[in-house]
Amino acid sequence: MINKIVASIAEALADVRDGSTVLIGGFGTAGIPAELIDGLIAQGAKDLVVVNNNAGNAEYGLAALLKSGRVRKVICSFPRQVDSWVFDELYRSGKLELELVPQGNLAERLRAAGAGIGAFFCPTGYGTELAKGKETREIQGKQYVLEYPIHGDVALIKAEAGDRWGNLVYRKAARNFGPVMAMAAKTTVASVHEIRELGELDPEAVVTPGIFVHRIVRIPRVATQAGGFRKAA
Amino acid sequence: MAYQKRSKDALARRVAQDIFDGAYVNLGIGMPTSVANHIPAGREVILQSENGILGMGPAPAEGSEDYDLINAGKQPVTLLPGGAFFHHADSFAMMRGGHLDICVLGAFQVSATGDLANWSTGEPGAIPAVGGAMDLAIGAKETWVMMDLLTKKGESKVVERCTYPLTGIGCVKKIYTELCTLACTPQGLALIDSVEGLSPAELERLVGLPIAA
Numbered sequence: 001m002i003n004k005i006v007a008s009i010a011e012a013l014a015d016v017r018d019g020s021t022v023l024i025g026g027f028g029t030a031g032i033p034a035e036l037i038d039g040l041i042a043q044g045a046k047d048l049v050v051v052n053n054n055a056g057n058a059e060y061g062l063a064a065l066l067k068s069g070r071v072r073k074v075i076c077s078f079p080r081q082v083d084s085w086v087f088d089e090l091y092r093s094g095k096l097e098l099e100l101v102p103q104g105n106l107a108e109r110l111r112a113a114g115a116g117i118g119a120f121f122c123p124t125g126y127g128t129e130l131a132k133g134k135e136t137r138e139i140q141g142k143q144y145v146l147e148y149p150i151h152g153d154v155a156l157i158k159a160e161a162g163d164r165w166g167n168l169v170y171r172k173a174a175r176n177f178g179p180v181m182a183m184a185a186k187t188t189v190a191s192v193h194e195i196r197e198l199g200e201l202d203p204e205a206v207v208t209p210g211i212f213v214h215r216i217v218r219i220p221r222v223a224t225q226a227g228g229f230r231k232a233a
Numbered sequence: 234m235a236y237q238k239r240s241k242d243a244l245a246r247r248v249a250q251d252i253f254d255g256a257y258v259n260l261g262i263g264m265p266t267s268v269a270n271h272i273p274a275g276r277e278v279i280l281q282s283e284n285g286i287l288g289m290g291p292a293p294a295e296g297s298e299d300y301d302l303i304n305a306g307k308q309p310v311t312l313l314p315g316g317a318f319f320h321h322a323d324s325f326a327m328m329r330g331g332h333l334d335i336c337v338l339g340a341f342q343v344s345a346t347g348d349l350a351n352w353s354t355g356e357p358g359a360i361p362a363v364g365g366a367m368d369l370a371i372g373a374k375e376t377w378v379m380m381d382l383l384t385k386k387g388e389s390k391v392v393e394r395c396t397y398p399l400t401g402i403g404c405v406k407k408i409y410t411e412l413c414t415l416a417c418t419p420q421g422l423a424l425i426d427s428v429e430g431l432s433p434a435e436l437e438r439l440v441g442l443p444i445a446a
Contacts, residue, residue, distance in 0.1 A: 027284045027321075028307035029300040080362035088360050100361050103283065104325030104368030111322040123329060125367045127402040129353075143402075172301040172318055173285050179320040207320070 004166045005195060005216050009039035012189045012215045016040065016154050021049040023110065023152035023181040024062060028054075031174035033158040033191050035219045037061045040156065046070040051110070051150055053103060053177060055079035055087035066090055075150065077103035102130060105147055107180055113149035114183020114212070122147045152185030159208070161194040166210030167201050168192070175207060182212040189215045236430035238411040246271040248337060248379055248409045252278055256334040257327075259283065259369060262306040265337040265379050281333060283365040285324050288316025305365065325365070328372030336373035338366070340380045340405075342395040345442055347405040347417035349378065350397035363400075370401035382410035382439065389440045391415065391422065412436065415444065 006012045013036070016022070022040065026032030041064060048071045055074050056063030063086040065071060074096060079087050090096035101109070102124045112120055121144035125131040135146040157178040160171040168190055170178055182188045190208075195218050239247060241264070249271035252258055259281045260266050269291070272278050280289040283305045290311035293299070298309035312318075327333050340351040352366045353359070370376055380390055391408060408415045413427035413436055423445040427436055437444050 028303050030284070030303055031301070078362040078364040080360040084360070091360060092358065098361075100363055102363050102367040103321070103365040104329060104372070107321035107325050123371050125401075126371070128367060128399045130363065130367065170318070172299065172312070173282070173303055174301040175318055175320050176284050177321050180322045 003164045004210070004214060005164050005218070007217075009035060009191075009217050009219075010042070012036070012217045013039045013043045013154075015187075016043055016045040018045050019047045020045060020153035021051065021151065023150075023155040023157075023177075023185050024050060024052040025155070025157035025176065025178045025181050026052065026054075027173070027176040030172070031158050031170070031176050031178055032061055033156045034061045036156040036158075036189060036191050036217075037065055041065050041068050041070075044070070047072050049073045049075065051075045051106070051152065051181075053077050053106065054081060055084055055098075057081055058083045059086065063087065066096065069095075071096065073097035073099065075099040075101060075106070077101055077106050100130060106150070107177065109147055109150040110152075110177070110180040110184040112147075113151040114180060117149060119146055119148045121145065150184060152181065153187065155181040155185035155188040157181055157188065157190050159190045159192050161196055161201065162190055162192040162213070162216045163196045163198050163201055163210070164216075165198060166190075166213030166216060167206045168208040168210075168213060168216075169201055169205060170207055179208050179212075182208045187214050188212060189217065191217055191219045193219065193221045236412075236428050239428060241267065242271070244379065244409060244411055247414065248377065249273065251377075251407075252276070252335060254278070257281060257287070257332065259328070259333055259336040259373065261336065261338040261366075261369065263339045265339060266304075266306065268337055268379070281324070281327060282310070283324055283328075283369070285319050285321060286310070286312065286316065287319070287327075288313040290316070325368050325372070328365075328368050331372070331374055333373040335375050335377060336369045337377045337379050338369060340378045340390065341397045342390050342392050343378050343380075343405050343408050343417065344392055344395050345417060345421040346419055347403045348395050349376070349400045349405050350395040351378075352400045353398045355398045366400050370404045375406045376401075376404045377407045377409060378405050379409045382412045389442075391440050391442065393442060412439070421445065
């Protein structure tokens, strides 16, 4: 029997190894797997490469992971935020490497990894600093830059509901990087608020088919800023 | 002759006037966001947000914010009936695949031939951040810039060659400013309109570049 549902976050993350590339979903307040990030901090793996759209806010979640000193490199599109002081300090003091990637390239490089594409030519960034040193090619009169996939060892994503085969649905704009990160990692761990029986998720509406998902852990629905629900008054 | 600058609202209205019925549009963070409030009545325009929304609606009423439903600037928004959600690779395919009709962006500088600089001032020690700027700039069928023509020091932000780091090459079609609307062409700038009382000669003096009538 296939059962991808695990009882705890600790169990879901037990085998994350030092040096792993960890893909972390989320954009702004939507879709951040905050509980899984906290679990990764508790788990203790170090020398990590983290891929996320941003580089953490304030002192929680990804910022707390960075602050723990276990991240060697961040691959992201937009680290600078009003409250990204943890990243800013580590970056300025040279303790953290940054690979800045245009957001669409980040998504497409993840998708390419998941789809088995060796590399692809993309028009984004041609002639800019971010394409410096990269191979370029003119194709039918248009200039392109060669971009390579981003493979993850582990993906941590947040979905709304899932079943024991690993099928996932998301909630609103919390979907963002979840589906492409799920495809791009050797082991994908999804937190969900609801676990459904097989067949209960409408097969026409499944967003990430279970083949891309390895572990599902249920987390309570709490009114956190990152949880997608209005804070209790 | 004396002339008056377009107000922020008047500028947003001027941009909105050129957005056609049925257009798929991405409005950048900052000044361009305000264009949404000025779409002329009777035109149905579908707004895209890079984080996976088509059919984005206005900000929710206070107390109804849903932090799973935010725009690219990470502010709470709503979804119009008929709207849809999708993942990031699809969202950027809408840009780079040429499906988006118009994107409106802010800028530090635009060159006469449409090079755009809007992601970095290149200051040493600054934390770099690019987000979706480079994908948007080259992806939409038309990229428009909305910005002040002049810096606080009175220098033109429309330049012969950008000195700030580039976002995209030759990608800007039109520039909407507080004083004028300009077209960027491979041959240089062309005048679309300017505020009343501002002569072409005076505008060329402010910009410091030839502007074809």
